[in-house]
Each structure stands twice: as structure tokens, then as C-alpha cells.
Amino acid sequence: MRGIGIGYVNKIQVKYNYVLIKVNISMPSVLIPKNSLVETTQTGLLNDTVIDITPLQNITTQDIKNMNVFAKSCAKSIFVCHYDYIKGERGLNYDDLVRAATRISQRLDDPILFNLVNILLQNTIYISNEFIELTDSIVDTAVLIYDYLYRIFFSQM
Template sequence: MRGVNIGYIQSLKINPNSILVSVYITSSDILIPKNSIIETSQTSLFNNTVIDVIPLEKKIINSSNNINVFQQNCYKSQVLCHNQYIIGQRGLNYDDLIRATTRISQRFDDPRLFSLFYFFLQNSLEISDDFVNISTNISKLSDIFYSSLKYLFLCHL
């Protein structure tokens, strides 16, 4: 939890649609808020997996509240109690990263992508040339307009 090792996996039960993990928390003083994200994340290329517990709220739980995770009244509190469970999600892993990288590299290997990119660059160059021509024409028109106004005001004064 928050980057600190607080326990270990005690047992696994694999079902067709889920995995039930029993986690042993090393101290009864460690309080895990019920409103937490639980994720499994792969930490290295060698399939080392950790369970991340990420509290979503910053609740201050004082030890003066005397929350004992083994007592019956704990279930009414805002923390996980003994033999209570929370649903987790699969987090980041290197297999997904490799699959995503492979899909991206396959997209860049597609010749249609480069033809579209070349077409986009060619149109961008034409648009910029047109923009330069329009700017030049506007500059010439404003110069003519300025000269006309100058002549008009000087002749009538």
C-alpha cells in the first residue's frame, strides 16, 4: 500500500471467470480503507506480480478510534476487516505493453499510412503557398488603399 510491502499472498483460488486471492496483512495496525482500488501489476519482465492497494480518499483514521479488524463492530467502519473482501482489477503488465507496441509498429508498417502522410504534407505545402499569396495580395491592396486615402486627403485639404 502506497509503495510499502504490507503482506503477502496466502492462497489463490482460480474460477473460470475470476481469481480469489487471500492476502495476509502482516500487522493488524494496517488499516485499508474500503474505498480503495485493488490492482495486480507486473513489476518486471520475469512476471513478478504485486497487488497494489490505492486508497481513493484521504481519511484520517486515528488509533484512538480503537478499530480492531478482528472484532464484529469493525464491519461497520470504513476499513477492511478480517475475512472481508474487495473486488480488484487487473492492472498493468508487460504482455499488454508488448501487444500494444506490436500493433503500433504494424500500423506504421502500413504503406497506406505513409501515402496519407505524404498527401497531407503536400496539401499543407500548397495551403501555405496559397496563404503566402493571399498575404502578399492583401499587403498590396492595403498599400493601394493607403496611397489612395493619402492622395484623397492631401488633394482636399
């Protein structure tokens, strides 16, 4: 939780539509809010799987005061009680990353894409050259207007 190891996976049950993971929290002082994001994530080069628990709300000392996850009154609290369940999601893993990188590299290897990018770059160069010529024409026109107005106003003095 928050990057700190607080327990271990005790049991994994694979069902048709879900996976049920029993986790033992080895630190009795750890309170997990019911409003938490739970994800399984692969980390490290050896694809170690961890369960990330990220609380989604701020906890005050008033919430924690006299909290006992083993008491019957815990069911009404904002914390996960003994033998409670939290629904989690599958987080990031390296297999998804490899698949995504493969799809991107296959799309970038497409010759049609390179032709389109080449045409886009050529048109961008053409447009920028036209823009430079346009700004040069505007500058020339502004200089002519400045000279004309200068002659009119200062010739009368």
C-alpha cells in the same frame, strides 16, 4: 499500499470466472478503506506481480480512532475487516504493452498509410503556399488602401 510493501500473497485460487487471492497484511497498523482501487500489476524487468491498493477517499483521524479490524463492529466501518473481500481488477502488464506495440508497428508498416501521410503532407504544403500568397495579396491591398487614404487626407492640408 501507496507504493509500500504491507504484506504478501498467501494463497491463489483460480476459478472459472475469477481469481481469488488471499493476502496477509503483515503490518497491523495498516487500515485499508473499502472504497479502494485494487489492481494486479506487473513491475520490473522480471515481471514481478504486485497488488496495488489505492484508497479512493480521504481518511480522517476520526475515522481511524479506536479502529480494530478484528472486532465485530468493524463490519459497519469504512475499512476492510479481518477476512473481508475486496473486488479487484487486472492492471497493466508487459504482455499487453508488447501486444499494443506490435499492433501499432504493424499499422505503421502499412504502405497505404505512408501514401496517405505523403498526400496529407503534400496538400498541407500546397495549402500553406496558397495561404502565403493570400496574405501577400491582403498586405498589398492594405498598402494600396493606406497610400490612397494618405494622399486623400494629407493632400487637403
